[in-house]
Amino acid sequence: xxxxxxxxxxxxxxxxxxxxxxxxxxxxxxxxxxxxxxxxxxxxxxxxxxxxxxxxxxxxxxxxxxxxxxxxxxxxxxxxxxxxxxxxxxxxxxxxxxxxxxxxxxxxxxxxxxxxxxxxxxxxxxxxxxxxxxxxxxxxxxxxxxxxxxxxxxxxxxxxxxxxxxxxxxxxxxxxxxxxxxxxxxxxxxxxxxxxxxxxxxxxxxxxxxxxxxxxxxxxxxxxxxxxxxxxxxxxxxxxxxxxxxxxxxxxxxxxxxxxxxxxxxxxxxxxxxxxxxxxxxxxxxxxxxxxxxxxxxxxxx
Amino acid sequence: xxxxxxxxxxxxxxxxxxxxxxxxxxxxxxxxxxxxxxxxxxxxxxxxxxxxxxxxxxxxxxxxxxxxxxxxxxxxxxxxxxxxxxxxxxxxxxxxxxxxxxxxxxxxxxxxxxxxxxxxxxxxxxxxxxxxxxxxxxxxxxxxxxxxxxxxxxxxxxxxxxxxxxxxxxxxxxxxxxxxxxxxxxxxxxxxxxxxxxxxxxxxxxxxxxxxxxxxxxxxxxxxxxxxxxxxxxxxxxxxxxxxxxxxxxxxxxxx
Ligand SMILES: Nc1ncnc2c1ncn2[C@@H]1O[C@H](COP(=O)(O)OP(=O)(O)OP(=O)(O)O)[C@@H](O)[C@H]1O
Ligand SMILES: [Mg+2]
Numbered sequence: 047x048x049x050x051x052x053x054x055x056x057x058x059x060x061x062x063x064x065x066x067x068x069x070x071x072x073x074x075x076x077x078x079x080x081x082x083x084x085x086x087x088x089x090x091x092x093x094x095x096x097x098x099x100x101x102x103x104x105x106x107x108x109x110x111x112x113x114x115x116x117x118x119x120x121x122x123x124x125x126x127x128x129x130x131x132x133x134x135x136x137x138x139x140x141x142x143x144x145x146x147x148x149x150x151x152x153x154x155x156x157x158x159x160x161x162x163x164x165x166x167x168x169x170x171x172x173x174x175x176x177x178x179x180x181x182x183x184x185x186x187x188x189x190x191x192x193x194x195x196x197x198x199x200x201x202x203x204x205x206x207x208x209x210x211x212x213x214x215x216x217x218x219x220x221x222x223x224x225x226x227x228x229x230x231x232x233x234x235x236x237x238x239x240x241x242x243x244x245x246x247x248x249x250x251x252x253x254x255x256x257x258x259x260x261x262x263x264x265x266x267x268x269x270x271x272x273x274x275x276x277x278x279x280x281x282x283x284x285x286x287x288x289x290x291x292x293x294x295x296x297x298x299x300x301x302x303x304x305x306x307x308x309x310x311x312x313x314x315x316x317x318x319x320x321x322x323x324x325x326x327x328x329x330x331x332x333x334x335x336x337x338x339x340x341x342x343x344x345x346x347x348x
Numbered sequence: 349x350x351x352x353x354x355x356x357x358x359x360x361x362x363x364x365x366x367x368x369x370x371x372x373x374x375x376x377x378x379x380x381x382x383x384x385x386x387x388x389x390x391x392x393x394x395x396x397x398x399x400x401x402x403x404x405x406x407x408x409x410x411x412x413x414x415x416x417x418x419x420x421x422x423x424x425x426x427x428x429x430x431x432x433x434x435x436x437x438x439x440x441x442x443x444x445x446x447x448x449x450x451x452x453x454x455x456x457x458x459x460x461x462x463x464x465x466x467x468x469x470x471x472x473x474x475x476x477x478x479x480x481x482x483x484x485x486x487x488x489x490x491x492x493x494x495x496x497x498x499x500x501x502x503x504x505x506x507x508x509x510x511x512x513x514x515x516x517x518x519x520x521x522x523x524x525x526x527x528x529x530x531x532x533x534x535x536x537x538x539x540x541x542x543x544x545x546x547x548x549x550x551x552x553x554x555x556x557x558x559x560x561x562x563x564x565x566x567x568x569x570x571x572x573x574x575x576x577x578x579x580x581x582x583x584x585x586x587x588x589x590x591x592x593x594x595x596x597x598x599x600x601x602x603x604x
Contacts, residue, residue, distance in 0.1 A: 134500055152503045164501055168519040168596045177515055178505045207596050227505070 079145050080110030082131070082231055082263055087140035089126055090288070099288035100126050101137070106282055106291065110230070113257060113264040115274035118284035118292075119321060124267040125161075127284065128235050131265065132158050144231060154180055157229035157262075159237045163216035165208040171195065171219045172204040178223035194222040197256060214245040221253075225260060234266040238273070250276055254301065271317050271341065275310055276303050283320040293320040384566040389573075392566040402555075406574065409540050409551040412468065416475025417536045421529060424480050428487025428528075432521070433513075438488075445484070453478040453535070454542045461547065471543045478539035479532035486528025490521025523597060526590040530583055537579045552578075 089101040100123045108114045116124050129135040131142055133152040142149040144156070152158075165174045175191050183190065195201055198218040208216055217237055224232060237253075238246040250273060257264055268274050274281050281295040295317065299309050318341065366386055372378050373385035380388070396402035431438045453474050464470040494517055502512050544553025552571055559567035 132504060134503065152506070154506055156504075158504045160497070160501075162497075164497055166498065166516065166519075168522075168594075169515070177507070177511075180506065181508060181511060209596055223505075 080230055080263065081145060082108045082265070083143050084127070084131060085140050085143075087127075087130055087137040087142065088288075089123070089130055089135060089137050091126075101130070102286075102288040102290050103140070104284070104289070104291055105140075106294075108231075108263055108265060108280065110263055111261050113277055113279045114266070115278035115281045116265065116267045116284055117269060117271055117274050117281060117317060117321065118289065120269065122284050122286065123289035124269075124284055125235050127289075128158075128233050128265065128267050131231070132156055132233050154227045155229055156231045156233060157224035157227065159217070159220050159224045159232065159234040161236045161239055163208065163213075163220040165211075165216060165219055165223075167208050170205050170207050171200055171211070174208070174219055175223050175226055179226045190226065194226050197225065197259070198222040199252070213241050214249060217241065217249065218252075221256070225256070225262070228260070229262060231263040231265065232260075234264065236267055236269065239269070246270075246273070251302070253277065269341075271314055271321075272305060272310075274317070275299075275313050276305060281317065283317060285321060293317075295320075381563070381565060384569065388566045389569045392564070393570045393573075396567065396570055402570070402574065405550055405552045405555045405571075406578065409544065409553065410578070412471050412543075412551065413475055413533075413536050413540045416472045416539070417479050417533060419472070419476045420479035420483055420532055420536065423476075424483030424528065424532065425487050425525065428484045428525075429491065431484075432488045432491030433517075449481050449485075453539050454546075457543065457546060466547045471540065471548070474543045475536045475539045478535035482531035482535060483525075483528040486524045486531070487521065490524030490528075491517055493524065494520050523590075523594050526586065526594070530586045530590070533582055533586060534579065537575070537582065541575055 084104060084106045087101055087104045088099065090097050090099040092098075104123075104127060106114070116127065118124050126135060130137050131149065133142075133149050133156065136150070147155075149156075165171075166177060169177060172191060172195070175194055176187065179187060179190060195204055198221050200215065200218050200222065203211070203215060206215075208219070211219065221237070234253075238249050241249060253264075253266075254277065264277075266274075266277060275297060278297050281297060283292040283295075284290070285292040295313065297313065299307070299313075303310060321341075369383070370386050373380065373383065393402070427441075431441065456477055457470070457474055460470040460473050464473065498516050498520070501507075502516060507515075540551065541553040541556075544551040545557055548554040548557075552575055556568055556571040559565070559571060
């Protein structure tokens with residue numbers, strides 16, 4: 047049944063999606079101002095006493111203002127990739143650059159929205175955003191904070207503490223904090239993963255609105271393929287152990303995108319196919335069945 | 349209605365205990381020299397309150413406790429902060445503190461008396477020793493519990509050291525610090541009584557020893573109950589402060 051699904055979806059040709067050849071060599075890098083490039087990055091972790099490769103030869107390019115989504119099965123290194131870009135982890139090989147600046151450590155030019163809101167529980171919404179706002183900003187802090195609270199639609203909730211917020215509201219506050227320094231790149235690690243389907247849809251629409259207002263480069267990690275298609279200009283499928291880029295998709299559907307449109311559905315199949323692409327036989331069929339079931343259940347939920 | 353229910357929950361055990369106590373002495377089952385009737389205890393309690401004796405002893409003990417406790421709080425918190433924030437300092441003092449920690453405060457008393465005599469200094473010192481370690485340990489613990497995810501957040505936002513200390517480490521370690529202060533206060537109170545039992549001319553511990561030597565078991569019981577009540581009151585005070593400062597934490601109160 048699985049093989050049928052895969053082969054049938056393989057037959058379909060999608061006019062909206064043009065998959066690049068997956069592989070180790072990235073598209074030629076044109077270093078314009080603000081382009082984020084990840085070139086040939088390797089990353090491994092010491093798990094127990096064993097150095098386990100997690101990412102192998104990962105390359106990607108996101109032009110300034112572009113929206114990139116990274117999808118892939120659980121544990122393939124999506125978060126790790128995002129952390130490398132954030133500068134929270136250092137790749138053993140390869141490099142990350144923003145414009146002509148090589149990334150070596152975290153910095154205010156890259157905002158991060160974490161999967162859990164990561165608000166400080168003892169600070170209210172206003173104070174949490176104040177905490178995130180660079181200390182080099184001396185005047186007009188109040189106005190900047192108020193503007194960002196408005197941007198994410200949290201007016202009237204400034205004085206609430208994280209414990210008093212709903213999941214969606216907490217994620218909005220986290221988003222406002224990440225945006226408050228006007229980062230050139232916003233990194234989002236499954237920011238809506240813990241939200242119910244309805245709130246998730248709402249947040250996706252809002253994120254697009256904010257993206258259009260802020261014009262920041264977005265890199266969003268998700269395991270929700272629909273979310274990726276709804277949001278992204280470019281989708282990267284990460285897979286395998288160690289994880290590498292399996293395939294790249296350019297999404298050229300006009301926004302706002304219709305989740306029911308045929309182009310949407312066809313792209314969804316293509317991406318499934320890429321995720322379960324059996325290239326090195328390292329994913330057991332059992333594992334694939336499980337992952338597929340998970341994904342199907344999820345896409346039905348949304 | 350709810351208030352009445354909760355009051356009944358709180359009251360039935362003390363009332364039952366006093367009733368049984370009263371019944372035993374009333375039936376003459378216990379010699380009044382071993383356990384005087386609650387009526388006698390209450391009477392002598394009012395007497396001691398009326399002539400100011402109780403207030404005088406309580407004031408003496410309280411002064412000692414507050415001095416020792418304040419010293420322990422100041423030193424415990426600052427030393428704990430230094431240990432928690434500086435790995436080098438932590439290593440330097442670790443062995444010394446580990447060795448001193450298991451010594452019961454009262455075990456120091458003979459030596460302390462040798463150094464400072466039987467006066468106030470030695471008692472305050474013992475109280476200080478009793479309160480110091482719980483405070484120190486909990487402050488260090490609180491700092492160690494700083495969430496690494498918050499450390500990451502601070503790196504992403506390029507938060508300066510001072511801001512990180514005041515916005516993240518201190519509020520994060522406040523609950524643990526308060527636990528330390530409350531335990532420390534408990535120990536301080538225990539230590540003052542112990543020290544006064546051994547050598548003193550005033551104080552609630554002295555009142556007890558004196559009552560035993562002069563065969564006044566009712567006064568003895570007044571002293572013991574006073575210790576219990578005052579200890580509770582002080583703990584409740586700290587708990588109030590704790591609750592006021594740490595609003596963001598919802599305690600688990602048991603039940604469903
Ligand atoms: N700090 C770390 N130390 C050791 N191993 C780690 C560390 N961080 C991640 N790993 C390992 O790296 C692998 C990839 O982790 P990562 O969090 O990047 O996966 P992911 O693709 O984000 O998965 P998910 O979709 O479940 O979030 C996992 O096998 C994990 O065990
Ligand atoms: Mg992850």
